[in-house]
Amino acid sequence: MGLDYWLVHLTWTVPPATLLSVAYWPFLTRLEIFKILFLITIAVFSTIPWDSYLIRNRIWSYPADAVVGLTIFDIPVEEVFFFVIQTYCTSLLYVILTKHLVLPAYLLPRSGDFTKTARPIMFLAGIGIGVMFISNHLTYLRLILLWALPVLTLQLILCGDFLLALPKRPILASILLPTFYLWIVDFFSLQRGTWVIAPETKVDIRFGGSLDLEEAIFFLVSNMLVVFGLVTVDHAIAIQEHDTMISSQDEPHSPSFTRIAWLYITSQTSPYDVSFLEGLSAAINKLAQKSQSMYLGSAMFQDRLRIDLILLYSFCRVIDDLVDEAPDRETAQANIKEASQVLHWRFSTKRPTKPLYDYLEVEKNPDRTGVLSPLLSSIALLPASRLTLKPLLELLSGFEMDLQFSTEKQEFPIASETDLELYAHRVAGTVAASLLELVFSHYEMGERKYDRAQQERIIQAGQRMGQALQYVNIARDIKRDAAIGRVYIPSSWLAEEKLAPSDVLSNSDDARLAVFEDRMLCKAKNAYELSVGAIYELPYEARGPIRTTVESYMMIGEMVRKRRRAGIEEDGKLKVPLWRRLRLAWWEMYVSQ
Numbered sequence: 356m357g358l359d360y361w362l363v364h365l366t367w368t369v370p371p372a373t374l375l376s377v378a379y380w381p382f383l384t385r386l387e388i389f390k391i392l393f394l395i396t397i398a399v400f401s402t403i404p405w406d407s408y409l410i411r412n413r414i415w416s417y418p419a420d421a422v423v424g425l426t427i428f429d430i431p432v433e434e435v436f437f438f439v440i441q442t443y444c445t446s447l448l449y450v451i452l453t454k455h456l457v458l459p460a461y462l463l464p465r466s467g468d469f470t471k472t473a474r475p476i477m478f479l480a481g482i483g484i485g486v487m488f489i490s491n492h493l494t495y496l497r498l499i500l501l502w503a504l505p506v507l508t509l510q511l512i513l514c515g516d517f518l519l520a521l522p523k524r525p526i527l528a529s530i531l532l533p534t535f536y537l538w539i540v541d542f543f544s545l546q547r548g549t550w551v552i553a554p555e556t557k558v559d560i561r562f563g564g565s566l567d568l569e570e571a572i573f574f575l576v577s578n579m580l581v582v583f584g585l586v587t588v589d590h591a592i593a594i595q596e597h598d599t600m601i602s603s604q605d606e607p608h609s610p611s612f613t614r615i616a617w618l619y620i621t622s623q624t625s626p627y628d629v630s631f632l633e634g635l636s637a638a639i640n641k642l643a644q645k646s647q648s649m650y651l652g653s654a655m656f657q658d659r660l661r662i663d664l665i666l667l668y669s670f671c672r673v674i675d676d677l678v679d680e681a682p683d684r685e686t687a688q689a690n691i692k693e694a695s696q697v698l699h700w701r702f703s704t705k706r707p708t709k710p711l712y713d714y715l716e717v718e719k720n721p722d723r724t725g726v727l728s729p730l731l732s733s734i735a736l737l738p739a740s741r742l743t744l745k746p747l748l749e750l751l752s753g754f755e756m757d758l759q760f761s762t763e764k765q766e767f768p769i770a771s772e773t774d775l776e777l778y779a780h781r782v783a784g785t786v787a788a789s790l791l792e793l794v795f796s797h798y799e800m801g802e803r804k805y806d807r808a809q810q811e812r813i814i815q816a817g818q819r820m821g822q823a824l825q826y827v828n829i830a831r832d833i834k835r836d837a838a839i840g841r842v843y844i845p846s847s848w849l850a851e852e853k854l855a856p857s858d859v860l861s862n863s864d865d866a867r868l869a870v871f872e873d874r875m876l877c878k879a880k881n882a883y884e885l886s887v888g889a890i891y892e893l894p895y896e897a898r899g900p901i902r903t904t905v906e907s908y909m910m911i912g913e914m915v916r917k918r919r920r921a922g923i924e925e926d927g928k929l930k931v932p933l934w935r936r937l938r939l940a941w942w943e944m945y946v947s948q
C-alpha cells in the first residue's frame with residue numbers, strides 16, 4: 356500500500372480545483388451546479404465499466420506500493436476520484452469561460468450546414484476506426500477510440516450546429532488548457548511509475564520519453580467529451596430559454612433541469628422565431644461593442660432576466676444614438692416623437708400572439724426610412740409584458756431636455772437644482788425603475804412575493820439610486836460635456852460664484868469648478884445613502900449584480916475626488932481598473948448570497 360497516487364492528486368489536481376472553486380464561488384448559480392453534477396455523474400458511470408475492463412485485462416496496472424488498495428470494480432479509488440476531479444475542473448473552466456455568452460443567440464446556425472462540416476470529422480473517425488484493427492499493439496488506442504468516438508458522434512449529432520455557432524476561443528481553451536495540464540501530470544506520473552501501461556498493448560510512441568501517445572490522446576478525448584457534453588446541455592438550455600421567451604404566457608418559473616433534459620431529448624420544442632433571435636444577436640453585439648464592461652457585468656444576472664436587461668439596454672442605446680447622431684435638433688425631436696408613438700403601439704397589446712413577425716412587418720413597410728429600423732426592432736424586442744410604459748416615456752422626455760441645450764441661443768435647460776434632479780430622474784431614475792420592474796416580474800414567486808406598497812417603495816429608492824449614479828456621471832464628465840455644449844451644473848449654483856453656463860463652456864478647466872464637482876458628488880452620496888438599504892429587500896439573485904453596479908459607480912465618484920485633489924488633468928473617461936472591478940464583484944456577490 357502506498358500514497359503515491361493520492362499524492363498526485365494532492366499536488367496536481369486538488370490545488371487547481373480549489374483555486375477555481377474559490378475564485379468562482381460567489382458567481383456559481385444553481386443551474387451551473389446542476390450542469391457540473393450532471394457531467395460528473397455521466398463521466399463516472401461511463402468510465403467505470405471501461406476502465407474496469409482495461410484493468411482486468413491488464414492493459415495497465417498500478418504498483419501495489421502506489422495505491423491504498425481500495426477498489427471499485429477493481430479500479431483504485433484514486434482513479435475514480437480522477438474522473439470526478441477532471442470533469443469538475445474542466446466543467447468549471449468551461450462555465451467560467453462561457454459565462455458571458457447569451458446562449459439563445461447562438462441557436463441560428465452560422466457556418467452553413469452542419470453535415471458539411473461534420474463530414475471531415477466523420478471521415479477522420481472512420482480512418483481512426485480502420486487503423487485500430489491493424490495491429491495488436493493498438494489494443495489500448497483501439498479501446499480509447501471505441502469508448503469515446505460513439506459518444507462524441509452522438510454529442511455532435513445533438514448539438515453540432517450550436518457548437519459551431521459558439522465562439523471558438525472559450526471552447527478550445529476549455530478543452531486544451533486542461534489537456535495540456537494533464538499531459539504534464541501524466542508525464543510525471545508515468546515517469547515515477549504511479550501507473551504503468553503494459554508494453555505489448557501500446558504503439559510505444561512516447562513524448563519526452565514517458566508520455567505515451569495513447570495517454571495524450573486519452574486526455575484530449577476525455578476533455579472533448581466533457582466540453583461537448585456541456586455544450587449539449589447548454590444547447591438544451593438555450594432552446595428552453597428561446598421557447599419561454601417567445602411563448603404567449605409569462606411563466607415565472609423556469610422549467611426544472613430534468614424537464615429541460617426531457618423536452619430536449621423528446622424534441623418538444625417550438626420552431627425558432629428567427630426575427631427574435633436575429634434582433635437579440637444584434638442587441639448583444641451592440642452591447643459588447645459599445646460597453647464591454649456592461650456586457651460582462653450583465654452576466655452576473657441570470658438567464659431570462661439578463662436577456663430582458665440587454666433588450667432594455669439596447670432600446671436606451673438606440674434612442675441615445677438617434678438623438679446624438681441626428682444632424683439637427685428637428686430631426687432628433689422627430690425621432691423622439693416617432694419612438695414615443697411606436698412605444699405606445701408596442702404597449703397597446705403587451706403580448707401579441709405572434710410577437711415579432713407582426714411588429715417587424717411595419718419595418719418592412721417601404722415608407723419608413725432605414726434610420727428608424729433599429730428603433731423599431733429595439734422596441735419590438737422590449738419585454739413589454741414585464742414593463743410599464745411610463746418610465747420609458749419619461750426617459751424620452753429626458754432626451755428632450757438634452758435637446759434644449761443651445762450654445763448659439765445661449766440656452767441651458769438646467770437652471771435650478773430642481774431641474775438637475777428632474778433631469779437625473781428622467782435619464783437614469785427611469786432606467787432603474789424599468790430594471791426593477793423586470794426584477795420583480797422574474798422573481799415574484801413563492802415566499803418572495805412583494806406587495807404593491809413594498810414594490811412602490813423599492814422602485815422609489817431605485818429611482819433615487821439612478822439619480823445618484825447620474826450625478827456621479829455628471830461630476831466625472833464636466834469637461835467632456837462642456838466640449839459638446841452641455842452644462843449640467845445648475846445655473847443657480849454657478850451664479851453663487853458669479854459664473855454662468857457659458858463660462859463653463861469657454862473655460863472648463865477653471866479651478867472654481869471644483870466646488871461644483873464636489874457638490875455634485877455630495878448630492879450623489881446623499882441620494883446613495885438614502886437608497887442603498889432597499890437593495891437588501893431585493894431577491895438575492897439581483898442583489899449582488901445591482902450592488903456591484905452601484906458600488907463601482909461610487910468608486911468612480913471617489914476617483915473623481917482623488918483626481919481633483921491630486922490635480923490630475925481630466926483626460927478621457929475615468930475607469931475603475933479591471934482587477935478592482937473583479938474584486939468588487941467577487942465581494943458583492945459573496946456577501947449577497
Ligand SMILES: CC(C)=CCC/C(C)=C/C=C/C(C)=C/C=C/C(C)=C/C=C/C=C(C)/C=C/C=C(C)/C=C/C1=C(C)CCCC1(C)C
Nearest residue numbers: 398401437438441442550577580581584587588591615616
Ligand atoms: C441535462 C440536460 C439539460 C440536457 C441533456 C443533454 C444531453 C443529452 C447531454 C449529453 C451529454 C453527454 C452524452 C455527455 C457525455 C460525457 C462523457 C461521456 C464524459 C466523460 C468523461 C470522462 C472522463 C473525464 C474520464 C477521465 C478519466 C481519467 C482521468 C483517467 C485517467 C487514467 C489515469 C490517471 C491513469 C492511466 C489510466 C487512465 C487513462 C484511465
